[in-house]
Amino acid sequence: xxxxxxxxxxxGKTTLVRAxxxxxxxxxxxxxxxxxxxxxxxxxxxxxxxxxxxxxxGGPIAAAPDRPxxxxxxxxxxxxxxxxxxxxVHTMVAGAGGVDFALLVIAADDGVMPxxxxxxxxxxxxxxxxGAVALTKIDRVDAVRVAEVEADVRAVLAPTALRExxxxxxxxxxxxxxxxxxxxxxxxxxxxxxxxxxxDGLFRLAVDRVFTLPGxxxxxxxxxxxxxxxxxxxxSRMPAGESVRVRSLHAQQRAAETAGAGQRCALNLAxxxxxxxxxxxxxxxPRALLASRRLDVRLRLLAxxxxxxxxxxxxxxxxxxxxxxxxxVLLDAxxxxxxxxxxxxxxFDAPICAAAGDRLIVRDARAAAxxxxxxxxxxxxxxxxxxxxxxxxxxxxxxxLLEGEGIAALLAQAPHGIALAELERLCGCDPSRIAxxxxxxxxxxxxxxxxxxAAYWQALQQRTVTTLAQxxxxxxxxxxxxxxxxxxxxxxxxxxxTWRSLIGALVAAGAIxxxxxxxRLPGHRVVLSEEETGLxxxxxxxxxxxxxxxxxxxxxxxxTGMDEAAVRQTLRKSAARGDLHQIVRDLFYTRERVDELxxxxxxxxxxxxxxxxxxxxxxxxxxxxxxxxxxEFFDRVGYTRRVRxxxxxxxxxxxxxx
Numbered sequence: 001x002x003x004x005x006x007x008x009x010x011x012g013k014t015t016l017v018r019a020x021x022x023x024x025x026x027x028x029x030x031x032x033x034x035x036x037x038x039x040x041x042x043x044x045x046x047x048x049x050x051x052x053x054x055x056x057x058g059g060p061i062a063a064a065p066d067r068p069x070x071x072x073x074x075x076x077x078x079x080x081x082x083x084x085x086x087x088x089v090h091t092m093v094a095g096a097g098g099v100d101f102a103l104l105v106i107a108a109d110d111g112v113m114p115x116x117x118x119x120x121x122x123x124x125x126x127x128x129x130x131g132a133v134a135l136t137k138i139d140r141v142d143a144v145r146v147a148e149v150e151a152d153v154r155a156v157l158a159p160t161a162l163r164e165x166x167x168x169x170x171x172x173x174x175x176x177x178x179x180x181x182x183x184x185x186x187x188x189x190x191x192x193x194x195x196x197x198x199x200d201g202l203f204r205l206a207v208d209r210v211f212t213l214p215g216x217x218x219x220x221x222x223x224x225x226x227x228x229x230x231x232x233x234x235x236s237r238m239p240a241g242e243s244v245r246v247r248s249l250h251a252q253q254r255a256a257e258t259a260g261a262g263q264r265c266a267l268n269l270a271x272x273x274x275x276x277x278x279x280x281x282x283x284x285x286p287r288a289l290l291a292s293r294r295l296d297v298r299l300r301l302l303a304x305x306x307x308x309x310x311x312x313x314x315x316x317x318x319x320x321x322x323x324x325x326x327x328x329v330l331l332d333a334x335x336x337x338x339x340x341x342x343x344x345x346x347x348f349d350a351p352i353c354a355a356a357g358d359r360l361i362v363r364d365a366r367a368a369a370x371x372x373x374x375x376x377x378x379x380x381x382x383x384x385x386x387x388x389x390x391x392x393x394x395x396x397x398x399x400x401l402l403e404g405e406g407i408a409a410l411l412a413q414a415p416h417g418i419a420l421a422e423l424e425r426l427c428g429c430d431p432s433r434i435a436x437x438x439x440x441x442x443x444x445x446x447x448x449x450x451x452x453x454a455a456y457w458q459a460l461q462q463r464t465v466t467t468l469a470q471x472x473x474x475x476x477x478x479x480x481x482x483x484x485x486x487x488x489x490x491x492x493x494x495x496x497x498t499w500r501s502l503i504g505a506l507v508a509a510g511a512i513x514x515x516x517x518x519x520r521l522p523g524h525r526v527v528l529s530e531e532e533t534g535l536x537x538x539x540x541x542x543x544x545x546x547x548x549x550x551x552x553x554x555x556x557x558x559x560t561g562m563d564e565a566a567v568r569q570t571l572r573k574s575a576a577r578g579d580l581h582q583i584v585r586d587l588f589y590t591r592e593r594v595d596e597l598x599x600x601x602x603x604x605x606x607x608x609x610x611x612x613x614x615x616x617x618x619x620x621x622x623x624x625x626x627x628x629x630x631x632e633f634f635d636r637v638g639y640t641r642r643v644r645x646x647x648x649x650x651x652x653x654x655x656x657x658x
Contacts, residue, residue: 001047001075001077001078001100001101001187001190001191001194001262002078002079002080002098002099002100002101002223002262002263002264003077003078003079003080003099003100003101003102003103003187004079004080004082004095004096004099004101004102004103004128005017005079005080005081005082005103005104005105006082006092006096006102006103006104006105006119006120006122006123007084007104007105007106007115007116007119008084008106008107008110008113008114008115008116008119009036009083009084009085009086009115010036010084010107011084011105011106011107011110011113011116011136011137012105012107012134012136012137012172012173013037013081013082013084013103013105014026014037014041014081015136015172015173016103016105016134016136016170016172016180017041017043017079017081018043018172019172019173019177019180020043020045020079020180020183020184020187021043021044021045021079022045023043023044023045023079025037025041025042025043025079025081026041027039027041036083036084036085037081037082037083037084037088038083038085038088038091039083039091040080040081040082040083040091040094040095040208040209041079041080041081042078042079042080042081042253042264043078043079043081044076044077044078044079044252044253044264045076045077046074046075046076046077047074047075047076047077047188047191047192048188048192075191075192076252076253076254076263077187077188077191078252078253078263078264079103080095080096080098080099080223080264081095082095082096082119084115084119085115086114086115086118089115089118089119089122089363089367089370090316090318090323090367092119092122093122093318093323093361094208094279094280094318094321094323095208096119096122096123096126096128097126097206097223097318097319097320097321097359098206098222098223098224098225099128099223100128100130100194100262101128101130101131101132101187101190101191102123102128102130102131102132102162102165103131103132103133103134103187104116104119104120104123104131104132104133104134104162104165105133105134105136106133106134106135106136106149106153107135107136107137108135108136108137108138108140108141108145108146108149108169109137109140109141109145111148111149111152112149112152112153112156116156117156118369118370120156120157120160120162121160121302121370122361122370122373123160123162124159124160124161124162125300125302125359125361125370125372125373125374126359126361126373127161127359127375128161128162129161129162130165130190131162131165132165132166132167132168132183132186132187133153133157133162133165133166133167133168134168134170134172134179134183135149135150135153135167135168135169135170135179136170136171136172137171137172138169138170138171138179139171139173139174146169150167150169153167154167166186168180168182168183168186170182170183196260196261196262197226197260197261197262198261199226199227199228199260199261200227200429200430200433201226201227201261201428201429202226202227202284202285202287202288202424202428202429202430203224203226203227203228203229203233203235203283203284203285203288204224204225204226204227204282204283204284204285204288204289204355204428205220205222205223205224205225205229205265205267205282205283205284206222206223206225206282206320206321206322207220207221207222207277207278207279207280207281207282207283207321208221208222208223208279208321209221209222209279210274210277210278210279211274212274213268216247216248216268217247217268217269217270217274218268218269218272218273218274218276218277219266219267219268219269220266220267220269220277220281220283221264221265221266221267222264222265222283222321223262223263223264223265224259224260224261224262224263224264224265225261225320225355225358226261226288226355226428227260227261227285227288228258228259228260228261229246229249229258229259229260229265229267229283230246230257230258231246231247231248231249231257231258232245232246233245233246234246234286235267235283235284235285235286236282236283236284236285236286236288236289237272237276237277237281237282237283238281238282238283238284238289238291238353239281239282239289239291239351239352239353240281240291241291242271242272242276243271243286244269244270244271244272244277244283245269245270245271246267246268246269246270247268247269247270248267248268249265249266249267249268250265250266251263251264251265252264252265267283269283279321279322280320280321280322280323280324281321281322282320282353284353287421287424287425288355288424288425288428289353289354289355289379289425290353290379290380290425291351291352291353292351292352292353292379292380292381293347293348293349293350293351293352294345294346294347294348294380294381294382294383294386295319295326295345295346295348295352295354295360295376295378295379295381296331296343296344296345296346296376296377296378296379296381296386296395297343297344297345297346297360297374297375297376297377298341298342298343298344298374298375298377298399299328299336299341299342299343299344299362299372299373299374300340300341300372300373300374301336301337301338301339301340301341301371301372302338302339302370302371302372303338303339304338305338305339305369305371305372306338306364306371307335307336307337307338307340308328308330308335308336308344309330309334309335310329310330310333310334310335312327312328312329312347313327313328313365314326314327314328314365315327315328315346315362315363315364315365315371316362316363316364316365316367317346317348317360317361317362318360318361318362318363319352319354319358319359319360319361319376320353320354320358322352322353324348324350324352325348325349326346326347326348326349327346327347328344328345328346328347328362329344329345329346329347329386330342330343330344331343331344331345331386331387331391331392331395332387332392341374343377343392343395344374345381345386353379354376354379355376355379355425355428356376356377356378356379356398356401356402356425356426356427356428357375357376357402357428358375358376358379359373359374359375359376360373360374360375360376361373362374375402377395377398377399377402378394378395378398378426379425390413393413394410394413394414396409396413397409397410397412397413398410398426401426401427406435406437407423407427407434407435407436407437407440407451408437408439410423410426411437411439411440411451411452411453411456412453414452414453414456415456415459415460416456416460416491416493416494416495416498417443417450417451417452417456417457417494417495417498418450418451418452419447419448419449419450419451419495420442420448420449420450420451421448423451431449436451437453439453439454439455440452440453440454441453441454441457443457443498443501443502443505444501445495445497445498445500445501446497446500446501447495447497447498448497450495450497450498450501460490460491460494460502461502461505461506461511463490463491464486464490464502464503464506464512465506465511465512465521467481467486467489467490468480468481468486468512468519468520468521469521472520472521472524476526477526477573477576478526478576479515479516479518479520479526479575479576479577479578480515480518480519480520480521480524481518481519482517482518482519482636482637482638483499483500483503483517483519483637483638484636484637484638486519487499496650503519510522515577515578516578516581516591517578517581517637517638517639518576518578525577526573526576526577528570528573528574528577532570532573532574535560535562535566535567535570536570536571536574536579538560539556539560539567539570539571540579540580540590542556542559542560543556543580543588543589543590544590544592544593547593548593548596548597548620548621548622549622549626550587550588550589550590550593552586552587553567553568553571553586553587553588554586556571568586571588574588575588578591579591581594581633583629583630583633584629584633587629595655597620597630598634598639598655599655600616600619600620601616601631601634601639601640601647601649602649602655604616604619605640605647605648605649609648610643610646610647610648611631611640611646611647611648611649612645612646612647613627613628613631613645616630616631631647634647635647638650639655
């Protein structure tokens with residue numbers, strides 16, 4: 001169990017932790033000189049089966065031997081001691097984000113103070129519902145004052161989730177104090193009965209401390225929010241997306257081979273320098289997080305906070321251990337009143353990471369006061385149409401997922417399917433642990449599996465077939481549609497890889513078929529008359545002789561003595577049958593020559609990763625204009641796609657198109 005202190009400056013948080021553990025968490029020279037906590041401090045003690053009083057004044061508890069900790073090792077009680085100064089609230093939030101148990105410290109002489117209230121509000125907004133209150137410095141007041149402060153404490157706790165926690169009156173500076181002993185016994189009993197957090201999620205650790213050790217290198221420490229990590233694992237440093245390897249690790253200040261959710265963990269990392277990682281970063285399973293500049297959240301304002309309008313309101317946002325400036329855009333209201341809740345998109349000027357369900361804290365533009373907090377819904381909010389009915393329905397579905405209702409509501413709002421990788425991030429677990437509804441369909445694509453509601457997948461298939469039927473009816477002499485053109489008519493937002501799988505499924509089922517670069521219904525044919533067939537037999541050898549530079553229609557008409565319009569119409573119908581390819585108007589190539597041109601483009605792409613006009617021109621021996629026309633043809637039929645001034649193969653680069 002991780003215990004986090006909270007409370008006003010100089011109310012005795014660090015002194016109390018020392019009395020409970022024997023560890024002085026103020027480790028910086030400046031902290032000792034000024035007598036206040038500036039940074040997060042840490043202490044660990046074994047959980048006592050039968051808690052006993054540990055006299056204050058002895059030395060620190062002896063460190064555990066430096067040997068790997070077994071998975072079933074004795075549990076450890078960890079403490080995160082936070083600073084209480086109003087200017088260090090950002091540090092307090094970084095420490096409070098991963099705690100299980102709140103220890104609110106209030107001095108009996110001062111009573112409830114401003115940072116008492118703000119720290120308590122932060123604990124409540126973070127959803128921490130287990131804890132205790134330590135009423136310190138009772139040696140400075142009489143019994144009447146103690147009773148008075150206890151009543152005040154109960155009043156401020158009343159509207160929070162900590163309303164029923166016990167209050168321990170104590171003197172942390174006195175050896176053998178009964179109040180300290182009672183609090184210690186309560187903490188150890190709470191730790192002994194607390195169930196371990198589930199460890200079946202994707203690993204995420206919020207970094208709150210980074211340091212280097214001679215002979216070891218970079219150490220990053222923090223609280224494990226989800227999952228389990230092992231020595232040798234390769235993690236992503238987010239939001240940068242860089243890979244790092246775990247050389248060794250400590251869990252709860254003990255050398256270990258593995259660590260899991262709810263534990264304080266220090267990872268010795270390979271692949272990153274000490275200045276390459278900082279508080280606010282995540283170390284995570286590569287599947288767990290995606291960097292984004294927009295978080296869609298459900299936000300609750302405190303009762304004494306100013307209202308938010310629809311305009312972009314600057315806020316300081318704390319999520320995980322990160323502290324960033326963002327602008328708040330209301331999604332489902334024109335105004336969010338004090339004490340109200342609503343959905344908000346937080347827009348950042350730099351990428352940030354969070355997971356669905358993560359808690360966050362927001363403070364005003366001057367970072368002078370905490371005004372609210374909430375929960376992340378979609379960690380990858382859109383830039384456009386963020387207030388549309390469809391988008392709000394999607395956020396409704398995520399909220400139902402976070403309440404434990406599964407992914408059925410998400411699939412109902414996803415007519416174009418949901419990538420399994422996105423479901424992994426939203427659910428925070430391995431795909432094997434995601435329960436798919438009976439009506440779900442798993443579609444394998446080149447970009448990874450996509451999950452559909454079966455009704456949506458069937459509707460896409462039917463719409464594709466119906467669209468081709470309409471095209472054939474309107475233009476019976478046309479071959480059909482190219483894949484890209486058909487997608488634009490059927491489902492423009494559908495991912496290209498999913499579209500290819502859809503077409504592949506329809507072709508395999510015999511519902512549609514390929515005709516060269518075209519898609520058509522089975523049985524649809526462009527029929528040539530006897531005269532047109534004879535003309536094609538005369539034209540085809542002339543086109544083939546031209547290899548990569550065949551004659552234009554006007555030249556073919558001159559060579560054969562035929563009417564130019566008749567030659568053009570006959571060649572267009574032949575291309576519609578799939579016997580020829582029309583590169584541009586009045587320029588036709590045989591299928592064999594286009595096969596060769598496609599193979600050359602593929603060989604260049606496999607070597608260089610792309611096809612640029614200059615290299616392709618040199619390979620086929622044509623001028624730049626014709627080279628560009630051929631590349632644009634491949635773009636048009638979906639074999640390649642243009643990326644700035646180059647072209648890259650689509651899908652698996654197969655030709656003829658499948």
